[in-house]
Amino acid sequence: MARDLSRFYPVIEQLPSSLQQTIKPIVGDLSLPRLGMSSADYELLTDVDIIIHAGGPMNIRLNAAEAERAFLLPSKELAELAVQIHRNRRLKQFIHIVGYMSPYNEENGLTDQDAALRHAPPYERSKFHADAYLRKVLHKHEIPLSTVNPSTVIGDSVTGKTEQLGGLGILVDAVRRNLMPLVPGGDKHWLPMVHLDHVASFVANLVRTDDVASNTYYLLDPRSDSPTMSALINTIATELRTMRPIGSVPPALLKTALGAAIGERLGIPSESMNFIVNRDFSVSSKTTIEDMHGKRTSLIKDTFPFVIADLDFRLSHPAFTASEGFMQKRRSKIITLERTCEGPPLVLLHGTFSSADRLMPIAERLNGHRSILVDLPGFGRSPIPRGSSLIEDCVEAVTELILELEEPVMLAGHSFGGLIAAMVMERIEPRIRKLVLLQPVLHPVSTKYRYATITDKILKCINPYSIESELRKGGDFSNGGEGMERYVEAMIRDLKSSRIRHTNAWAMSLLTQTSSFRLRPEIWNPDKVRLLRGERDDAFRLPAPFRRFDIDSLPYGHQFPIEAPLLVADWFKSSIFS
Template identity: 75%
Template sequence: MKIFLTGATGFIGKALLATVTSQGYEVYALVRDLPRFRQAVAQLPLSVSQAVVPIAGDLSQPRLGLSSANYERVSDTDMIIHAGGPMNIRLGAAEAERAFLHPAKELAELAVRIHRNKGLKQFIHLVGFMSPYDEANALTDQDAALGHAPPYERSKFQADAYLRQALYQHSIPLSTVNPSVVIGDSLTGMTEQLGGLGILVDAVRRNLMPLVPGGDRYWLPMVHLDHVASFVANLVSTENISSDTYYLLDPRSGSPTMRELIRTIATELRTMQPIGSVPPRLLKAALGAGIGERLGIPSESLNFIVDRDFPVRSKTDIEEKHGERTSLAKDTLPFVIADLDYRLTHPQSAVPEPFMQKRRSKVVTLEREGEGPPVVLLHGAFSSADRLVPVAERLNGHRTILIDLPGFGRSPVSRGSSLIEDCVEAVTALIAQLEEPVVLAGHSFGGLIAAKVMERIEPRIRKLALLQPVLHPLSLKYRSSALTGTILKRLKSSAFGSELRKGGDFPEGGELMEGYVAATIRELRSPRIRHTNAWAMSLLTRTRSFELRPETWNRDKVLMLRGERERAFFLPEPFRRFDIHSLPYGHQFPIEAPLPTADWLRSAILS
């Protein structure tokens, strides 16, 4: 079967593309930006990407911007999935009409043409849970239920009503899918779209939510991205389907209230808990009066916070028929929040190919397939998995797993009483899931974690590489995590750069230093990451954090690499019996000099 898909490079569209093609369907994807499309398709398996045919066009143009030849090609498809349209609640009236209502009219004309020629099996339209239309009221006045909706919602819902009316006249089966606020994948939590829940996460992390909109009466319906894709794929495979509306959300009774949701976000981000509530209408009026513009919180974002339930019978009927559920995975919500926090911290960040972002146990990883035993890399404090990507890229095809330790990077905060113990448990659980012993390398704070992991599961460690490991207590000036956190919050790039140079790092400055300093300062603006770094530094002042038994370690398994320019580096006597190598760099040598670090790892550990 051939499917014509719009919005293939969007947040939802990419997931649809992957899911639908994996089921063996041939997809004609309407594409305005070919480079962006190729980037999306490159992330799919080759066997899947071969089933995708890009069709150059533009939803906002007459006849969808298609050439005559391409219009004929898509007129031979069996089904239309319309997932196109921007996620921009601030669109003006003219822009919104071009983005939603105009494409609906063009697609309706195409659908009728296909239906007359061969019979259109189904038209699937992704709208949104706030649309006021269903199979009954859409056949009356289109504007009756829109009230004072802003341009974005008005045009989007007018397009909903228009398609319902146009396709009804020709008896074309129309499945209207109304996703609620779409959040990250139900396993990994990856949420590329910073609108929706991202607006709320950003407000909470900036301590702008002391009052909960609606308190316990209101809620924010949410659905996972992969659940949207799988539900639509199940609609595609449903034979003899009749027109219906499907709300992709959980019943209100099983969902967190706004108070519970904001408390969860505040807990994950280590920010101030809410102290009261405010009526959404009052808050919306305040935001619309100019406060929202100054705070970066559009008043329209409150439209998705509701105090009513929605019908889910049609959705559950499809789920029961295909044996798949679309319920919110509450244990994944912390990963969604951490991922959004990281993306808000680094708005331009992207996982470099061929690495893939995954979730393993309590942590998020960046992984690359390759040959040989897995190489597991642990970053230090004031760092994350991303900072070690340049080292991993130079490991000549070895399978590599870069871990964001709990509370760092994209991983949710530690929930235990000790960050160090939680890190050790998370890495231990990850290695236990792998099919063979690993090469484990840790830098600085990550070196301490790696050493503790090896003591716990020594048979699972093929080799242990300690890169400038912290193996003795730090200065007592870091003892108070609260004071350290306050200092880190106010830390300037110039001061941080100066400290690096004093420690022997980046003596000549340059782009690598500038990039590391800028990334670190941005991360310290995240309360979650700042709290974790301050906690780590506090724990590293305590003698009990370094309870290790190096006399029991296998000397053939353990190697150390130190940066000889770091004058403050000290290796306690029990650790000096191991094979120790040096590089002419400072403490941050894996970041300052990734190539020599990778060369040493290849020759000393992987040979």
């Protein structure tokens, strides 16, 4: 059931066409009587043999009326539907997604647990009342009920993509704002977590399980295999380049403090402390299903940095949505935005104070061409570099990406990305069909960026007017139009992240050093190299060894790929793809 088909179809279209044929959407609304469905659609449901109830918002701040409408009322409607189906034909099972904090299980599911919920917030209370209601009704009619209790749901187990900013996002937001000097619970408490796609695969395997009996499944790792709260927050702080905690505090005490006016001012709901626990959960029933189907739901530790970086980016850009047709993927150490089409891939690398999505307008215009937009290490959604050299980490990451593609690519880079692209070509020249340098940085920049620590502090305090002044002074934009305004807004949002701010300061410091520009253009194949430069950019000249290649100019400044993306895309079509 979908509330909005305009949002449903783009998701389904990502599946192979053969699978799309097997899915029939029904328009409805869980919060309405008879699930908001037409009589004809409601009648269709009497022929199903499994119900999966995974509806309900992730919003711990719902009031009592909102929470009842979101959880308890839908469960009553679905229970009535399940009973009707079961009378006509046996319902194989009813799968209900609840949450690991529910006090109900197979031992006490038919008893009253109101005492345990008396002090729970409306969100949890209604959610768990719905759990109890379904347990009692379905038990009475002998309908098998599989209650799936996910722990805190985090991003995809490969890409780390986490679209909801609740849950772990609240903790990441607090750490990135340096509001976690004390760890809730320290080493004695923990936050159970599970990847979003692991929840989906577990439910899918339940559907494939025949003759299932009613059971409760906790989707989490054993406590012994999970990080303590201290380890978790230290990891987040390391990934975000923020202050590490200096001590711990009892969660109950912190919850009391957040329940006062301070919680409202800090933007940290006191209810978020409820998910930090000091208890164990049984995973035996979950393990039985996993053993049966061979699919584990354990936390992928190598993916956790991607989860944190993705949440960090989304907290800075909450309104961002990738353009239609582009998918977020993980390639080795970095995140990419990709559109799959025929033909050789075009890999696009951004510059400093930028990310993959700033080059999206160029890729959108190149409709019909396979485009791969890269978030370099520490920028955008990609985790911080692991090595001692940012430039070397960027070169290694892009090199691994291209080798992973297993076919030659067209490689383009803007500014700092142009330098990285040139270094990658020198390393794996046979895998590069064409190297396109868009206003590349090929000589040291101003020494005012020499000290990364000072640059970081300046960037932390910089305002839009100062940025605009610098851009105008440097001739980065040919005018002060919407292109510059959008760039400045995105840059200010980026700089709210200590991770991204630190990476930019580090990159600019490296670009002041002559040793960062060890290129050998004399060995490049001139048939493979094209340069496109902004002729109004006075700060970056083209060193003599690079003037032997084909060079085109546009009447713009340094940021011309961002200011005039359609013009750049048309140049690609006529000069590179023709």
